[in-house]
Amino acid sequence: MSKQRILVLGAGRMAEAIFAGLLRTQREYIEEIVVANRSDKSRLHELQEQYGVTVTTDWREHVRSADTVLLAMPPQNHRDVLRELAPHLQGQLVVTVAAGIGIGLLEDLLPARTPVAWVMPNTAAGIGESISLYTCGQHVGPEQRDVLQMILAGIGEAAECTEQQVHDLTAITGSAPAFLYAFAEELEAAAQSYGVTPATARKLVAQMIYGSAAMLRAGSDPAELRDGVTTPGGATAAGLRVMEERGFSDMMQDAVRATNARARYMANE
Ligand SMILES: NC(=O)C1=CN([C@@H]2O[C@H](COP(=O)(O)OP(=O)(O)OC[C@H]3O[C@@H](n4cnc5c(N)ncnc54)[C@H](O)[C@@H]3O)[C@@H](O)[C@H]2O)C=CC1
């Protein structure tokens, strides 16, 4: 694979997580990363200082020399930007990470035969620990697949899905880190309410989540793991009972549905 010039449209949290991950692990495959936003020059300056990326508020002049264009901007801006991008493209791979977008919109608005892919990463991309869902358009050939695999491997693990699955699983892999962090915030607050310092509360909760995730990742079934913690007639059962009484299961399923519905809606706004 030739060294890649990647043009990143959007300079927010997800853009940074992805190119930080790539620069950390895939530098040998990267010729240049150009990062663009519309107007926030101080943000661009900050990214240039920290990562040594090229920055611009006028991305159009960089499209022709780019091998891959990565869209990491809000779904609502995609239609306008894809229309603006279209006349500058000459067969480059176009990848979006935006929620709700899908392959169809990319293929409809970009020139015929443009290779496109839709990736749903999460913020752990920045430390190379994302689980990213992806799906490819009909014109993605072996060369573009190699580039896509290089990008995906640079930010963690990946699973190829159908377009429908990426829509349905956006909440599970893209957004659920926020659900988990909300859970962590509550546990830290509870620990602090007993007089534990914020730093200690962070350490206790982070290691508890890390250890629990490691057991899940080793392949154990979550119901069995839960059962292993729940001593018959013991303390954990009392806590789980409160979660059940307060509708934890319905709440989680509703949160997933609301997330996916909002993702679909935003893409059409
Ligand atoms: N934050 C996350 O955990 C995840 C985000 N995503 C997707 O990543 C995309 C970006 O999300 P965040 O980074 O969280 O948002 P953000 O608000 O941090 O960043 C958005 C960036 O897009 C730029 N932008 C907006 N319109 C633009 C335009 N017309 N031209 C160039 N740049 C433009 C903004 O200046 C900003 O730099 C969204 O589509 C989101 O669905 C996907 C998976 C996870």
Ligand SMILES: O=C(O)[C@@H]1CCC=N1
């Ligand atoms: O909140 C959002 O819209 C994006 C999509 C997945 C994670 N963050």
